[in-house]
Amino acid sequence: MNEPEYQIYLAIKDSIYEKFFQRDSIQDITKINQLLLIVVDMEQEEILQWKN
Structure with a gap:
């Protein structure tokens, strides 16, 4: 019996995404490490x- 495949996403606040994850260096790191993100409006x- 095979295990189902899962994808794990990191949920982050929209303000953090705008201030941190928009940096070129951070975008490169997220692409290299295939980091999956969910941008959330907490309010x-x-x-x-x-973001895949």
Whole structure:
């Protein structure tokens, strides 16, 4: 029996995404490490972006 494949996403606040994850060096690191992100508006409690 095979295990199902899972993808793990890191949920981050939209302000953190704008201030930190938009840096070129951080974008390079997330691409190299295939980091999956969910950008969340914490006040509205809604997902703004799924970043693969």
